[in-house]
Amino acid sequence: xxxQSTPIPPxxxxxxxxxxxxxxxxxxxxxxxxxxxPVMDDADYRxxxxxxxxxxxxxxxxxxxxxxxRL
Amino acid sequence: MAVFEYRQAQEIRDVFARHGVRYLFIxxxxxxxxxxxxxxxxxxxxxxxxxxxxxxxxxxLKELGFHLEPNQSxxxxxxxxxxxxxNGPFDLDLIFAPDGIERFDDAWQRRIEIEGFPVCSLDxxxxxxxxxxxxxxxxxxxxxxxxREYWRQHLRGK
Numbered sequence: 616x617x618x619q620s621t622p623i624p625p626x627x628x629x630x631x632x633x634x635x636x637x638x639x640x641x642x643x644x645x646x647x648x649x650x651x652x653p654v655m656d657d658a659d660y661r662x663x664x665x666x667x668x669x670x671x672x673x674x675x676x677x678x679x680x681x682x683x684x685r686l
Numbered sequence: 687m688a689v690f691e692y693r694q695a696q697e698i699r700d701v702f703a704r705h706g707v708r709y710l711f712i713x714x715x716x717x718x719x720x721x722x723x724x725x726x727x728x729x730x731x732x733x734x735x736x737x738x739x740x741x742x743x744x745x746x747l748k749e750l751g752f753h754l755e756p757n758q759s760x761x762x763x764x765x766x767x768x769x770x771x772x773n774g775p776f777d778l779d780l781i782f783a784p785d786g787i788e789r790f791d792d793a794w795q796r797r798i799e800i801e802g803f804p805v806c807s808l809d810x811x812x813x814x815x816x817x818x819x820x821x822x823x824x825x826x827x828x829x830x831x832x833x834r835e836y837w838r839q840h841l842r843g844k
Contacts, residue, residue: 631836634723640692646718647690659773662761669768682822
């Protein structure tokens with residue numbers, strides 16, 4: 616289990632506090648966006664037998680700049 | 687495809703409850719429900735892998751307006767590890783075996799409920815992103831860890 620403790624940078628603290636003051640509905644309105652992701656958005660259904668298979672598919676098929684590749 | 691909205695999260699919550707679906711919000715969408723200020727595109731659900739739950743999910747998704755072909759319903763009932771749906775009113779990822787989390791029951795014990803939405807703990811959300819080890823998660827991980835610290839200090843128990 617990841618239990619790494621990280622100090623909170625002041626600018627993030629401000630954002631966390633501002634978000635905590637907003638109702639959930641408003642937080643969601645700000646958070647969910649839609650932009651076209653090439654290849655990923657070109658099929659309306661995909662299923663994979665394992666996460667490893669899915670991760671490999673992402674690496675082999677998606678543009679690098681989408682960031683789905685593993686480090 | 688429309689943007690995922692609060693109203694649709696409510697529909698998931700209410701329809702899944704009627705069908706007895708065992709699920710948890712996970713990933714950045716789960717963190718956002720807990721108050722994490724960031725952006726994402728779709729909702730991710732960690733769903734319990736069992737034949738009964740798979741059947742319940744399939745029925746619930748049809749009620750929500752997803753257009754499932756028989757083979758797609760079969761995939762869900764079988765519990766294929768990752769199912770990506772873009773054939774309904776919003777995009778939805780079903781994850782039967784997320785990286786970094788051993789068992790649904792353990793994650794369920796650690797869950798946080800927000801307005802009736804069952805959400806994975808921040809420890810589990812972070813653990814799954816650490817295990818996935820993707821470039822796109824690298825930046826958000828530090829911010830998520832800071833938010834977990836904020837959660838522990840200010841929001842836990844509210």
